[in-house]
Amino acid sequence: MKKVSYILADGFAPTSFSLSMEALAVANDLSAEECYSYNILSVSETQSTARSYNHISVQVEGSFRLASQSDAIIICAYQNAALYKNPAFSSFLRQQARIGKTIAALSGGSFLLAHAGLLNTKRCSLAGEYAQLFKELHPNISVLADVFTIESNILTCAGGLSALDMMIYLIRQDFGKALSQKVSDRFLYEKFRSPEETRNSQRYLSLRMQSAYLGQAVELMEKNIDTPLDIETLAFQVGTTARNLELVFKKYLNKTPNAYYREARLNHAYQMIVETRLPITVIAQASGFASSSYFSKCFAKLYGLQPTNIRKSEM
Incomplete structure (x- = not known):
């Protein structure tokens, strides 16, 4: 007791x-x-x-x-x-x-x-x-x-x-x-x-207060990391056009929907690299990248290091 x-x-x-x-x-x-x-x-x-x-x-x-x-x-x-x-x-x-x-x-x-x-x-x-x-x-x-x-x-x-x-x-x-x-x-x-679920919920709400399309789109992106939606499908699901979604993302986040989506997938990959011992190829696929070489190139551009170097530094 x-x-x-x-x-x-x-x-x-x-x-x-x-x-x-x-x-x-x-x-x-x-x-x-x-x-x-x-x-x-x-x-x-x-x-x-x-x-x-x-x-x-x-x-x-x-x-x-x-x-x-x-x-x-x-x-x-x-x-x-x-x-x-x-x-x-x-x-x-x-x-x-x-x-x-x-x-x-x-x-x-x-x-x-x-x-x-x-x-x-x-x-x-x-x-x-x-x-x-x-x-x-x-x-x-x-x-x-x-x-x-x-x-x-x-x-x-x-x-x-x-x-x-x-x-x-x-x-x-x-x-x-x-x-x-x-x-x-x-x-x-x-x-x-x-705590994580609540943090995300409040973040989505904050984004929706800026634009209903923005909050819904970000939430859909983060729920579809391993099988990314194309921007046309994403726009359709939130009730707008791909062109308007581009404008909304640039206005409030200063980046395109594709850039934001790619960064979200890379952030997910980063967490998997430091928190698991899964092979980099598996992590790439789980983050929506069909090509491991393209994944490594995008990862290095965002973080300044290759995925394998990140893992070595965490060991």
């Missing part, structure tokens, strides 16, 4: 807190044996209650120091999180991180992790309305527009429904895919959203 400690800061967001805790309760309900136990603690060493940003008081069982006995820590903060500084709590978090404990942050909890120095050279997610402030206070920490972000044993999420995504991910890591899927089904959650 895994023990989880929720550590609440005044001004926390009750939705993400409740959803994340409910996910653990549902996991217990769906299992033959209890999977999780949890307690509710305070970032303060003196408070007996924590108050949410909408004035809901929650009784706590003690201070954050009790979390030393847990397998995972979940920090709940939102309103005024940027102002919260507690050297004792920051020191405690650093100590727990050093021993490899899972530490997760909901909504504005990333501010508390940043204060503790746990996000240095890392990326994070947090509530969108605080993203700009976070960037100004911590310019060396990358803020991602993802529902949640995983950096080794540190997880951060944007709050709201993203708390459920993150908890389903943790349940999957702890007890497997079958249980996490059952939890997802109980919440009538059609599909677990991975």
Whole structure:
């Protein structure tokens, strides 16, 4: 059984807190044996209650120091999180991180992790309305527009429904895919959203806001990497002409559809080269290039190195 400690800061967001805790309760309900136990603690060493940003008081069982006995820590903060500084709590978090404990942050909890120095050279997610402030206070920490972000044993999420995504991910890591899927089904959650899927979804939406044809075309390109569509077919499927699609791509991306498509396929190939040991010829075909020599020529033009040189540098 895994023990989880929720550590609440005044001004926390009750939705993400409740959803994340409910996910653990549902996991217990769906299992033959209890999977999780949890307690509710305070970032303060003196408070007996924590108050949410909408004035809901929650009784706590003690201070954050009790979390030393847990397998995972979940920090709940939102309103005024940027102002919260507690050297004792920051020191405690650093100590727990050093021993490899899972530490997760909901909504504005990333501010508390940043204060503790746990996000240095890392990326994070947090509530969108605080993203700009976070960037100004911590310019060396990358803020991602993802529902949640995983950096080794540190997880951060944007709050709201993203708390459920993150908890389903943790349940999957702890007890497997079958249980996490059952939890997802109980919440009538059609599909677990991975950070990459959400990132792409938001990117497609951003492109569609520039031009409906652009967003649809890019999404189709990236779903047809191994068997590329010709531009006429692509234009037909998004409801425009090849000529108009050319104009849209040049206006918003400063390149032709063919150039963008080729670059997307080469980016896909690059990832396969560094992440797999598949032969270069197989990777070329999986990226929509019938000729290995043409693939190598295009790859070298974009990256300045042959595919085999990239692989050697990664070994």
